[in-house]
Amino acid sequence: MYNRGNIIAGLVIFAGLVSFPVYYNMGKEASIPEPKIDTPVIQQLDKKECVESKSFMRANHMQLLNDWRDSVAREGKRELITLGGKVFEKSLQNGCMKCHSNKKEFCDRCHSYANVNPYCWDCHIAPEENKT
């Protein structure tokens, strides 16, 4: 084997560089996010529940939002949702966010943990949050 020294040294450096992210992030495990639901509107609800169960929403909220969008925009099925003694619009901006007015702690926590970047807020206006 020619140039044994160079090759082995090169391989060591290469392996070190490739596995750098693993070492770098070792022990710095990101904690599993817990989206917060203690907003003023939710506090006022008789019964703290969403349109579907927590587990369903956690897994399928994106599909549900797409279904709502299609039924509202295409079929004109703009409906009112009665929930926990209050009436909401079938809408992200005028429905979901009326309860979940804490986008940073509700939406963004999981989205940044899962590294997903939904483009909802390019157009929809997020509720103004109290900067405390």
Next chain:
Amino acid sequence: MSVNRRDFLKYAGLSTILGLGGVSVIDKLFRSEAEAAVFNPIPEALSAERWAMVIDMSKFKTADDYNRVINACHSIHNVPELENEKHEIKWIWTEKYENTFPHQSDEYINESIKHQPFMVFCNHCANPPCVRVCPTKATFKRKDGIVMMDYHRCIGCRFCMAACPFGARSFNWEDPRPFIKNKNLDFPTRTKGVVEKCNFCAERLAKGLKPACVEASGGALVFGDLQNPDSEVRRILSSRYAIRRKPELGTGPSLYYIIGGNEHA
């Protein structure tokens, strides 16, 4: 002890029935907790077979008459005011007489009509070319005749802008957000790279409100169902002579213009 065939089938059948029943009982017990959300249609929603509008140009007299209508629309729909004219976004705007009715304009027409700005916006055509060319079905025609857009689907190809003979569509060359003075927090904005236009206030109709421009026009714009002979729109069309923009193209616009005062009409 052996089980004969007949008994085995009996047991099997019985246990299947019990098993199925059991599943539904378990379902009821553990799953139906969050079924309390009730979806109801909005009772006061306005509906029609085909929405249309009559625009009585004789009622537009001062610049304020135009601006009031334009501002009513643009402010609730978060239409930006861009400095660059080439990037202009408009849902409702004014056009010169000869550009509004290019094949119907007459050189020797009444001077006041000739120089009057005309209120123009999406015609919500019966046979909309923009819908036909849209490759993603982002633009579509609703059952009530409203030509609407689903901005989620728009890929910004601008075929619709090329197809629309009325120039009713605008493209977002840049992010419109910084150019919206007072955002209406109940309506979305658009984003860079999508086309937008008038939606006949579909979101207001659903709540039982007439379009914002109609409300602000003080009677100059009349909105109603073209298929209903008793509607106000039909009543006006049967008594006054109205013209449409570029009817020769066969798109079937839903906007009717009444031009000239009562004395000659």
